[in-house]
Amino acid sequence: MSSLDGGLDPQDYGLWLEPLQPKPLRGNRLVLLCPNQLHLNTVQQRFAPLLQQHLAELHPDLELVLESPRPAARRASQPPPPAAPAPRQMELPRMGALQMPRLNQRYVFDNFVAGGGNEFAFAAAKALAGGGGLFSNGLFLVSGTGLGKSHLTQAVGHQILGYMPQTRVAYLTAEDFTNQMIAAIRGKRADQFKQRFRTGCDLLLLEEVQFLAGKDKTQDELVYTLDALADAGKRVVFTGRMAPAQLQGLAPALVSRLADSVTVGIEPPDFATRVRILKRQAAQEGMAVPPEVLEFLSQEIPDDVRRLRSALVGLMARASLTGRPLDLGLAAEVLGQLASRLRRVSPAQIRDLVATVYGMESKLLTGKSRKKAVVRPRNLAMCLCRRHTDASFAAIGQVFNRNHATVMYGVDQIERKLEIEPKLAAELAFLEQRLGVSGG
Numbered sequence: 001m002s003s004l005d006g007g008l009d010p011q012d013y014g015l016w017l018e019p020l021q022p023k024p025l026r027g028n029r030l031v032l033l034c035p036n037q038l039h040l041n042t043v044q045q046r047f048a049p050l051l052q053q054h055l056a057e058l059h060p061d062l063e064l065v066l067e068s069p070r071p072a073a074r075r076a077s078q079p080p081p082p083a084a085p086a087p088r089q090m091e092l093p094r095m096g097a098l099q100m101p102r103l104n105q106r107y108v109f110d111n112f113v114a115g116g117g118n119e120f121a122f123a124a125a126k127a128l129a130g131g132g133g134l135f136s137n138g139l140f141l142v143s144g145t146g147l148g149k150s151h152l153t154q155a156v157g158h159q160i161l162g163y164m165p166q167t168r169v170a171y172l173t174a175e176d177f178t179n180q181m182i183a184a185i186r187g188k189r190a191d192q193f194k195q196r197f198r199t200g201c202d203l204l205l206l207e208e209v210q211f212l213a214g215k216d217k218t219q220d221e222l223v224y225t226l227d228a229l230a231d232a233g234k235r236v237v238f239t240g241r242m243a244p245a246q247l248q249g250l251a252p253a254l255v256s257r258l259a260d261s262v263t264v265g266i267e268p269p270d271f272a273t274r275v276r277i278l279k280r281q282a283a284q285e286g287m288a289v290p291p292e293v294l295e296f297l298s299q300e301i302p303d304d305v306r307r308l309r310s311a312l313v314g315l316m317a318r319a320s321l322t323g324r325p326l327d328l329g330l331a332a333e334v335l336g337q338l339a340s341r342l343r344r345v346s347p348a349q350i351r352d353l354v355a356t357v358y359g360m361e362s363k364l365l366t367g368k369s370r371k372k373a374v375v376r377p378r379n380l381a382m383c384l385c386r387r388h389t390d391a392s393f394a395a396i397g398q399v400f401n402r403n404h405a406t407v408m409y410g411v412d413q414i415e416r417k418l419e420i421e422p423k424l425a426a427e428l429a430f431l432e433q434r435l436g437v438s439g440g
């Protein structure tokens with residue numbers, strides 16, 4: 001487990017991964033024991049793919065299983081249960097098992113709270129799944145991070161599988177599609193790959209289409225695939241950070257196929273909807289959370305449902321592990337650090353500091369230059385604004401003289417490259433240190 005430390009937010013590592021206890025190996029099953037059910041749910045939702053990937057790299061032959069402790073022993077006066085209870089465990093899908101779509105069981109329509117900001121997307125996804133009212137076989141969901149694109153996409157898959165279990169569903173990201181295509185070509189299985197998507201699939205759920213930018217061969221293959229699916233009347237859901245026409249680096253042929261779908265944006269949910277999301281979550285975890293705490297969290301975290309939900313999970317865990325009451329005091333304490341950090345620097349300060357560090361004038365960052373030597377610091381600065389201020393993409397855009405979609409794209413470019421370019425990560429860390437916001 002310690003080999004994961006350093007790659008993760010230290011708070012996340014300490015709170016969620018450090019407490020996991022490996023049990024003695026049973027065959028090829030590596031069982032990690034979580035302290036309680038709440039912990040299990042969180043690790044399953046947030047960290048399972050990372051753990052799986054890590055294990056697959058170190059020990060590809062091992063299967064990962066997460067467990068929480070067995071229910072507490074009954075009192076002597078109670079009759080024994082009919083059979084020894086099976087440990088409550090969630091089997092994780094094996095790496096590389098591609099036959100069944102790997103859908104998150106929680107991502108169903110019933111668990112999605114529809115309201116101001118996401119109502120239309122919810123209705124459109126339901127219409128596509130239910131087969132009526134969308135007037136198209138394709139849906140393209142567009143939003144920033146953590147607003148429900150994956151949830152709604154997978155809900156379409158669940159619903160269709162619910163009434164047509166034989167449906168062949170392909171659920172994957174554009175990156176997976178690209179990697180699978182490359183592997184198939186290398187392994188001389190290109191025809192198999194083509195058939196799998198063109199004729200072997202009834203429902204295609206393709207996430208993060210922006211990844212295809214500049215990947216001409218993959219785009220060509222996807223165009224053929226989409227034509228074959230359209231001819232056969234199959235349904236398709238795409239997700240992306242921007243609408244098809246705004247995505248840079250896509251061939252006109254692909255943009256035109258994507259634009260055949262109904263494009264729907266998901267905006268951050270309004271305050272009342274955020275409170276309802278938290279209320280539902282608390283009820284599902286069986287925790288009584290005072291309304292003022294739910295309102296406080298909803299006020300503090302307005303534009304990312306993933307962060308909103310994980311703040312509540314963090315609070316519930318802290319209360320249940322420390323025995324402290326789950327009240328406004330605890331909530332303010334947990335969020336206080338974050339909030340003060342968010343308000344300490346402004347986008348303009350970040351822009352000017354980055355310009356100074358790179359030895360250029362700020363107006364170069366706000367100007368038209370597309371030279372690499374300017375684009376990189378500009379994107380880094382926009383990424384820092386996103387991470388360390390609460391400014392929206394549009395507000396950051398004003399500071400850099402760019403529109404909201406360009407900022408989104410620039411930030412996305414950096415976030416993607418960070419994982420594969422240690423030099424870039426070091427540059428970002430250095431800038432954070434200069435800004436006085438490192439460690440968060």
Ligand SMILES: Nc1ncnc2c1ncn2[C@@H]1O[C@H](COP(=O)(O)OP(=O)(O)OP(=O)(O)O)[C@@H](O)[C@H]1O
Pocket residue numbers: 107111112113114118143144145146147148149150151152269277305306309
């Ligand atoms: N309206 C909602 N009701 C309930 N849960 C929601 C809602 N919107 C988002 N969520 C939850 O927020 C989390 C993030 O959602 P999801 O992963 O679908 O976002 P996303 O837009 O795909 O993000 P990303 O672009 O970062 O992949 C999930 O746990 C999801 O269930």
